[in-house]
Amino acid sequence: xxxxxxxxxxxxxxxxxxxxxxxxxxxxxxxxxxxxxxxxxxxxxxxxxxxxxxxxxxxxxxxxxxxxxxxxxxxxxxxxxxxxxxxxxxxxxxxxxxxxxxxxxxxxxxxxxxxxxxxxxxxxxxxxxxxxxxxxxxxxxxxxxxxxxxxxxxxxxxxxxxxxxxxxxxxxxxxxxxxxxxxxxxxxxxxxxxxxxxxxxxxxxxxxxxxxxxxxxxxxxxxxx
Numbered sequence: 001x002x003x004x005x006x007x008x009x010x011x012x013x014x015x016x017x018x019x020x021x022x023x024x025x026x027x028x029x030x031x032x033x034x035x036x037x038x039x040x041x042x043x044x045x046x047x048x049x050x051x052x053x054x055x056x057x058x059x060x061x062x063x064x065x066x067x068x069x070x071x072x073x074x075x076x077x078x079x080x081x082x083x084x085x086x087x088x089x090x091x092x093x094x095x096x097x098x099x100x101x102x103x104x105x106x107x108x109x110x111x112x113x114x115x116x117x118x119x120x121x122x123x124x125x126x127x128x129x130x131x132x133x134x135x136x137x138x139x140x141x142x143x144x145x146x147x148x149x150x151x152x153x154x155x156x157x158x159x160x161x162x163x164x165x166x167x168x169x170x171x172x173x174x175x176x177x178x179x180x181x182x183x184x185x186x187x188x189x190x191x192x193x194x195x196x197x198x199x200x201x202x203x204x205x206x207x208x209x210x211x212x213x214x215x216x217x218x219x220x221x222x223x224x225x
Contacts, residue, residue, distance in 0.1 A: 003027055003028060003029040003131065004027075004028055004049045004052075004122075005030075005046065005047065005049050006023060006029070006031070006035060006048055006052060006114070007043060007051045008030055008031065008033070008048070008052045009039055009052060009053045009054055009057065009062065010032070010080065011036060011054060011055045011056075011058060013034075016032045018107075019032075019052065019110075020032055022107050023111070023114075025170070026111060026130065026131065026169075028114075031046050031170060033046070036058040036059055037058070038068040039057075039068075039217025040065060040068045040072075043069055043075075049076075049121075050058045050075065050076045050078065050117060050118060051069065051075060051076070051077045052114075053077050053097070054079075054080055054104075055081040055083055056081065056083070062081070062092075063091055063092065066079075066092070067095045067096065069096070070095065070096035076098040076099075076117045076118070076120075076121050077096065077098055077102070078097070078099045078114065079092045079099070079102065080101055080103060080105070081117065082102065082103040083102075099113050099117060101113060104193045126140075133165070133213065134211065135147055136164075136205075136213070138162060138166065140162075140163060141167075143156070145205070145208065147208040152204050154204075157168050157182060157189070158197065158201045158204075159198070160182055161178055161181070161201060163181075164177060165214065165222060165223065168223070169223075169224055169225075170223065170224070171224060172217045172220050172221045172222070173221050173222055173223060175191070175221055175222075177221070178221075179194055182194075198214065198222065201214065202214045
């Protein structure tokens with residue numbers, strides 16, 4: 001299953017790395033370019049499905065590179081910039097940009113914008129699959145886990161629990177939060193039921209992959225890295 005490839009054009013190395021690490025956790029193939037003197041050639045060689053484009057760049061600004069890419073490709077371009085002036089937003093759209101997000105931004109908001117753009121652009125090619133680890137991904141719509149050539153179907157309750165853990169990835173999800181999520185869908189759950197549910201889901205994941213996917217923070221809850 002091919003990952004969607006995102007090209008990150010950001011001259012702040014720290015931010016570029018942060019974006020790359022975050023989006024990689026969500027199953028994207030992310031590539032940062034440092035060849036700011038010829039971003040177009042980098043774009044051609046990377047062949048990305050989406051470009052995150054900063055505006056303030058060495059040599060030429062993001063507007064220029066967006067225009068150059070648009071002469072060749074209709075790939076979606078999402079501008080990321082500390083500029084908040086409406087003129088810059090208008091310029092971004094005029095040069096062919098698909099969306100604009102101001103720094104500093106919330107990473108889940110950026111991901112939501114990326115997913116929306118990709119759905120619009122590749123609606124017949126993308127399925128709702130979320131990568132958890134290398135070769136392990138979760139198809140929420142189908143309620144299935146895939147690892148290499150293996151497929152495991154999840155129960156409704158397991159699907160809800162895994163969804164909550166993924167939505168709060170790298171953060172601890174409390175038992176109360178999981179129980180609330182289950183109650184909201186009219187699923188009856190007790191403290192003991194949740195223990196059985198978590199244990200069963202962990203076993204399914206470990207039998208597939210050979211390692212623990214759902215981790216425990218003693219006395220606090222569960223999380224996925």
